[in-house]
Amino acid sequence: MEKSILVIGACGQLGTALTKRLVERYGLSAVWPTDIRQAENYPFPVHTVNALNREELQEFVAEKNITEIYHLAAVLSANGEKRPIESWHINMGSLLNVLEVARTSAVEKVFFPSSIAVFNDSNQKDRTPEDSYLTPGTVYGLSKAAGENWAKYYFEKYGLDVRSIRYPGIIGYDALPGGGTTDYAVDIYHKAVKGENFDCFLEKDTALPMLFMDDATKAAIMLMEAPAENIKVRTSYNIGGFSLRPIDFYEELKKDFPNFEITYSADYRQQIANQWPNSLDDSTAKKDWGWEAEFDLAAMSKIMIEKLTAYYNHEVLNA
Ligand code: NAD
Numbered sequence: 001m002e003k004s005i006l007v008i009g010a011c012g013q014l015g016t017a018l019t020k021r022l023v024e025r026y027g028l029s030a031v032w033p034t035d036i037r038q039a040e041n042y043p044f045p046v047h048t049v050n051a052l053n054r055e056e057l058q059e060f061v062a063e064k065n066i067t068e069i070y071h072l073a074a075v076l077s078a079n080g081e082k083r084p085i086e087s088w089h090i091n092m093g094s095l096l097n098v099l100e101v102a103r104t105s106a107v108e109k110v111f112f113p114s115s116i117a118v119f120n121d122s123n124q125k126d127r128t129p130e131d132s133y134l135t136p137g138t139v140y141g142l143s144k145a146a147g148e149n150w151a152k153y154y155f156e157k158y159g160l161d162v163r164s165i166r167y168p169g170i171i172g173y174d175a176l177p178g179g180g181t182t183d184y185a186v187d188i189y190h191k192a193v194k195g196e197n198f199d200c201f202l203e204k205d206t207a208l209p210m211l212f213m214d215d216a217t218k219a220a221i222m223l224m225e226a227p228a229e230n231i232k233v234r235t236s237y238n239i240g241g242f243s244l245r246p247i248d249f250y251e252e253l254k255k256d257f258p259n260f261e262i263t264y265s266a267d268y269r270q271q272i273a274n275q276w277p278n279s280l281d282d283s284t285a286k287k288d289w290g291w292e293a294e295f296d297l298a299a300m301s302k303i304m305i306e307k308l309t310a311y312y313n314h315e316v317l318n319a
Pocket of ligand 1: 008009010011012013014015034035036037049050051052071072073074075076090094113114115116166167168169170171176177178179180182
């Protein structure tokens with residue numbers, strides 16, 4: 001069957017970059033970006049589909065002969081803590097709709113991103129193992145841990161090919177982050193490039209696993225293209241990039257922006273960050289489907305600075 005890919009939550013931080021990469025790889029006619037909102041200057045037409053409305057989703061999947069779904073819609077960690085019950089409803093309701101619609105249609109594969117938020121401070125902090133005992137401390141983490149198990153359930157009970165990655169904090173330039181605990185790592189680049197100082201909501205030594213967007217989108221496509229027999233983990237794969245602290249970004253940015261200054265005003269997000277690992281053991285993803293991160297801090301920073309400089313120069317020119 002010809003590939004027809006539905007991206008749910010396509011206007012978000014990951015969705016914007018992933019949709020571009022899917023279009024580059026498979027062509028625009030094979031990719032259907034959908035969301036409940038429209039984003040400014042989005043490069044493709046976006047169809048309005050609410051993943052919480054199962055009939056609407058079912059109709060879209062049937063009409064476009066969808067064969068693969070990338071289900072990205074979710075309320076993220078920091079925003080989730082403001083409205084726990086509503087966030088649970090959105091994260092779980094949309095996932096269960098996607099799984100049910102996929103099971104009862106021609107959909108062959110589903111991608112579901114999980115997160116480092118499934119871990120807690122009771123887990124090993126460095127190179128946290130994939131099969132750790134999960135007792136997440138946020139509603140977002142609870143929904144991801146439950147979601148991973150639903151993915152496994154649909155695979156084992158119905159043979160639905162659901163694949164999942166536990167993403168670290170993702171850093172990219174295409175779209176602004178959507179209310180997570182690692183958002184500072186994107187904001188800091190915007191501030192430095194605009195010539196402003198940065199007030200960080202985490203303490204300077206808080207190490208968290210991070211990943212450049214190009215590696216995040218590459219990982220999703222690699223996992224989805226891997227032969228089914230290679231996929232041994234049906235909950236979710238750990239993938240690691242690098243472990244970074246706010247001070248590491250600051251020191252890297254100082255090289256290009258000597259006047260750049262940072263202050264630290266830890267808020268409620270510090271408690272969330274304290275629960276999460278410093279780094280992940282991603283040896284299973286490497287073994288099963290050849291995962292390898294390409295970008296380190298220096299390589300990522302070079303691209304972030306180039307892209308954001310071009311973006312803000314253009315904005316000034318057109319003001
Ligand atoms: P985001 O908040 O930037 O984007 C989510 C998108 O989903 C938004 O555009 C929103 O409008 C849309 N959406 C919300 N409710 C919807 C609904 N009912 N139907 C359709 N669309 C809806 O999030 P993101 O950072 O792009 O994250 C995408 C996925 O990756 C999420 O599942 C998130 O948990 C996961 N993830 C992200 C990160 C990260 O650092 N960005 C890290 C780990 C995991």
